[in-house]
Amino acid sequence: MRLGLLLIVLSALFALGPDKVRAGEVLESFPGEIDASERYVFYSHGFIVEGDDPRPVHPRWGAYLFPEIKAALANAGFTVIGYHRPAGTDPKAYAETLASQVRTLIAAGVPGGDITLVGFSRGGRITAYAAHGLANSPVNVVILAGCGGWVENEPDIVLSGDVLSVYEISDRVGSCARLRERSQHVKSFEEIAIGTGAEHGAFYTPRPEWLTPITDWINARR
DSSP states (O other): OOHHHHHHHHHHHHHTOTTTSOOOEEESSOOSSOOTTSOEEEEEOOGGGOSSOSSOEETTTEEOOHHHHHHHHHHTTOEEEOOOOOTTOOHHHHHHHHHHHHHHHHHTTOOGGGEEEEEETHHHHHHHHHHHTTTTSOOEEEEESOOSTHHHHOTTOOOEEEEEEEEETTSSSOOOHHHHHHOTEEEEEEEEEEOOSOGGGGGSSOOHHHHHHHHHHHHHTO
């Protein structure tokens, strides 16, 4: 790993505060035994990670550090469920699986406020699809640079529950305001614009600029 990327990862981990919370756990499969006292985060990665490489490199934005992002979220005290999607994954079918697993957690006694769907780019689109299917079981929703052209092309997709949108001002993928406008059953909506200058690649690594706000926001939902 290059020195610059290593420094970003370390700064993100230390920014969360090692003494603030008990470190969580990273799961790559759905838990066989559900602890209703845990806080669960489903992290859905961007399109570039679909396939076999958990750290693919984009020619403009550099390496996508999928394992390090999951570890940083777990370090904030969450049980992180982060699947490595295969190439050619159908977003809607995958979202239906996520929604079904969320319902399983809720049926096992996990409060909706202790479940968060987080997704970046295509993962953000998948997160929105999953949240749309959970209208009767709203959970926390975090979309990271995920409100692209699909928002206008699929006007029937709406959100519910508590929603946070984070986007990078130098990125062509911006605000989720249009999605929020048509989502009549959203309990709360917050949006944060960060300015790293790293375009879409701002979310390729666990930068404190986006990681700290979303972990603080998730903690505030409990």
